[in-house]
Amino acid sequence: MNENPALLAALARGRKAVDESMAFWVQQNGRWDEEPMTAILCQNVAPHVKPITFNKQQEGIIGADWLWWWVDPSGTCFGMLVQAKNLERKKGRWSVDFDHANKKGQQLDLLLQAADLFQVAPAYVLYCGDTxxxxxxxxxxxxxxxxxxxxxxxxxxxxxALAVQYFLLLSQDSAAVDAFGHAVPLEDLADPKVRQRPLWDDPNFSNVPELRAFLVERQYGALQVAKLLFTQVSKLRRGQMLLAAPRRIGVGDGKIFPDLPVDRGHFSRSYYGNILRGLRTELPSYVRDAEAGRALPPDLEGRLAGIAIFYL
Ligand SMILES: [Zn+2]
Known part of the structure; x- marks a missing residue:
């Protein structure tokens, strides 16, 4: 697949604008807020992203999470439920407030549950400040x-988010540094030149050629976005000394991979399903409705700050 230079330039422009704003607010205030950064990002990446915001009367049911959908020219798409977090410098230590609790519970658990509901990959967008x-x-x-x-x-x-949950399990103190080291720059998600390593070539998948090809061969478009996110958990899984469960389970209609391995390793959920269920053959109808300006069911709007559709 050819690269989309206009999208790559727009993503870089968005990141630079966010960098500048974070630097400005650090100088003014010592910190910045997440929400304006998301707005600056969308404004600078448009028209390669279409942001659709909802009125926030019901905000707090889950939080100010966004659904991001990456759609490529073939129609293949990948969905993520994204929560914005800041990398903070506190008394010489790095921290990210991943495990913030509100009246409804721990934010990370709520994000994982909500992503299960939407059948997409739970993820964080980290605003990390400038260099x-x-x-x-x-x-x-x-x-x-x-x-x-x-x-x-x-x-x-x-x-x-599954990787973040695992980092918190390993060490609360180093979770922010681990998160920064494993996170992928936003603009790399859409860059076909970015390095992709072949992933775990498990003999259990020898009879599942599509999945094996996804893991071993270079991917492009929406499949690349999914693969770069999946690489984060796959790398962690290799370090977990547990045999992989060979069984697979169905993840529903309209998916690129209709069934996926149940293997969990030391994660709280099957890491295959958690991420790769977000890969679909076409955008779900509620996303197409939002794209066309049609109203969404109130219970759905109430759960989201917005939907962002990235055109790969
Ligand atoms: Zn570096």
């Missing part, structure tokens, strides 16, 4: 000095 703000923090093993392309693009990054 100056992040002095002393870098992207990990792939980091290069004196200039690191990946760190330069990391101001707006995306990370699987």
């Amino acid at each position: 100056e703000y992040r002095t002393g923090l870098h992207c990990g093993l792939r980091h290069t000095e004196p200039v690191c392309d990946r760190c330069t693009r990391a101001g707006v990054s995306v990370l699987s």
Whole structure:
């Protein structure tokens, strides 16, 4: 698939605008708010993203989560339920308030539950400040000095919520640094030149050629977005010393992969289903309704701050 240079430029423009705004507010105030950053991002990526916001009378049922749908020219699409979080510097330590509790419970649990309801991949968009703000923090093993392309693009990054839950289980103290190291810069999701490693070639999948091809071969478009998010949990799964359960289970109609391995490793859910159920052959009808300006059922609007459709 050819790259979409206009979308790549728009995503980079969006990230730079967010970087500038975060730097401004850090200077003014020592911090920034998530919500205006999402608005700045959408405004600068448009028309390659179509943001649809809802009135917020019912906000608080789940939170200010957005549904992001990535749709490519073939119609294949990938859905994520996205919660925005800030990378914060507190007394010389890095932190992200992933586990914030409200009256309804822990935000992370609520995000995972809501993503189950929408049958999409739960994820975080991390607003990480500009490179100056992040002095002393870098992207990990792939980091290069004196200039690191990946760190330069990391101001707006995306990370699987299942991976975050696992980091919190390992260590609350290092979860923010782990999250930053594993998150993928937003603009990389749509860049066909970005590095993709072959993933776990499990012999259990030898009779599932489509899934095996997805894991082993380079992917493009909506499949690439899903694969980069899936790579985050797959890498963690390889470090978990548990045999994989070979069984698969159906994940419903309209999906690119109609059945997926149940293997959970040390995650709270099947990591295949948690992410790859978001891959569909076409946009769900409620997204097409929102795209066409038609009203959505109130219970659905009440659960979301908005829907953003990215055109790959
Ligand atoms: Zn780096």
